[in-house]
Amino acid sequence: MTRFRISQDQMLKGARRAPIPIDAADLWWRHSVFYCLDIETFQDSDGDGVGDIPGLISRLPYLADLGVTCLWLMPFFPTAHRDDGYDITDFFSIDPRLGTLGDMVELLRVARGMGIRIIVDFVMNHTSDQHAWFKQARRSKDDPKRHWYVWRDEPPENPDPPVFPDKEDSTWTRDEKTGQYYLHHFLHDQPDLNVALPDVRREIDKNLGLWLELGVSGFRIDAVPFMFNSGPGDAGAGGSNAGGTGADGSETHEYNGVDHLARVREFLARRSAEAFLLGEVNLPYEQGKRWFGQARDGLQLQFDFPAMQRLYLSLVRGDARALGDMLASRPEVDSSQQWANFVRNHDELTLDQLAPKELDEVFEAFAPEEGMRVYGRGIRRRLPSMVQDERAVRMVYALTFALPGTPILFYGEEIGMGENLDVPGRLAVRTPMQWASEGGFSTARPSRWVRQAPAGPYGPEQVNVDDQLADPGSLLSHLRQLIGLYRSTPEQAWAHLEVLHGGPAEVLAHVCRGEDWAMLALHSFADKGTSVRITVDADDSILTDRMTGAAIDATAPLSLDLEPYGWRWFLLHPADAEVTVR
Known part of the structure; x- marks a missing residue:
């Protein structure tokens, strides 16, 4: 049947793959x-045009064969359908x-059973206005649920700006x-919950526990x-005074957002030895690193938004220095924490940390x-349709899997899916x-699908799993190879990152260095060929190509050629050898 186009052999291959031991x-x-x-957009099993859980189960062999070891599921809860499940x-x-x-x-x-863990979106910073809690809260000022949300007689003089400025003029709305x-x-x-309220x-604990x-x-x-959030005026660094504000605008509870996060982390530790928190923190490093907390009281994994945004600036310029300088400033984390490397997520491609002129460039x-733009800060497109050069696409994913940290893919990235700009807002990439x-x-019928697929060069006729499974030179095969190399060397994930300066501006050169293990990586952002001079300061030094296994004598300086958007x-x-580039 059409909805199950993976062949029996392919499914068995995925099923036969030895599960990753789960400790x-x-x-x-x-x-x-x-x-x-x-x-809802991954696989429909019953022909109603909406993806479903049985459909996802049928595709698990594909994900296992790709090398995925953890699924992050976007919201699957009952919803009012006003924010793609987040309401x-x-x-x-x-x-x-x-x-x-x-x-x-x-x-x-x-x-x-296939070695894939699952994490879910946790969205208890707000509810839908159709949630039973809010319906009860708005009945009267004296309702017991009233303080579950944040109310004021008048908005504050300097309110936080709305996250969606194209849809909302204010972060405060009057309830008639x-x-x-x-x-x-x-x-x-989506009224904010008063998370300061015991x-x-x-309720948060009950939900996590379930x-x-x-x-x-x-x-x-x-x-x-x-x-x-941590207090008034802290929207950029950690939120506003969303919690702890009573109906009359007074403080009702002593509240510190970092302490609240520590409490959630402590709850997880009591309930599960393996559970962790992945945080969406789109802030500069100095502001964002505080959400890691100490060894046992903050996020364990955090998206690297600063590097992601400089990646696109470097792509536009054909110059790796914007990204290299940012990666060189990335804070080191201890063994209980990790950075998540990603090319784009499920939202708009947010670029709000770029300077205005840089944003204009991108x-x-x-x-x-x-x-193609949204909110004045983001792009609602996927990488392949933006760069329109598969060599650049392949280089970007090679870099993603060559950095210390944890890689996160958005569905369809492995085959180079595009977007449908006829679909409104951020849904264009979903x-x-x-x-x-x-x-x-x-x-x-496609007209009954929950969302319409794109047409043209990035539509399913040109870009699909079936065709790429049959093509050993496809982008899907490229991603499978990268994932295999990444998983074969766990040392890389927690290695120390050394960005090497002095080489060609278009080349990002870095070393991942662990205990008794090191990898030199070169990635070119140029659409023309270039060469890099490498010097290794050690006797009997050897460079072993990870793709071919070929060993290169590095006892004397050598020159390495890179093709357009090439990488090695x-x-x-x-x-422990020191490396210099020029």
């Missing part, structure tokens, strides 16, 4: 390969379009029934600075039309997974 005592997430997907009406259930709690348990069981204003950093349909914290008990291995925390090159030339996502990885012997 609940180790820091498994430091050397895992993450894959983010939305259940939740019940944190303790499953959207009936997607399946049941029983289906979820089966997904967790089958995935674990009670005459007070409620806080919402996102849409007015009753709300208990999914941990069912077998979830961790949580991706949405918008950490907004959920775990916009002009990668989003020349206004409809189109159905392209399994086959006719789509393969559902047996329903070398094991360095001895591992």
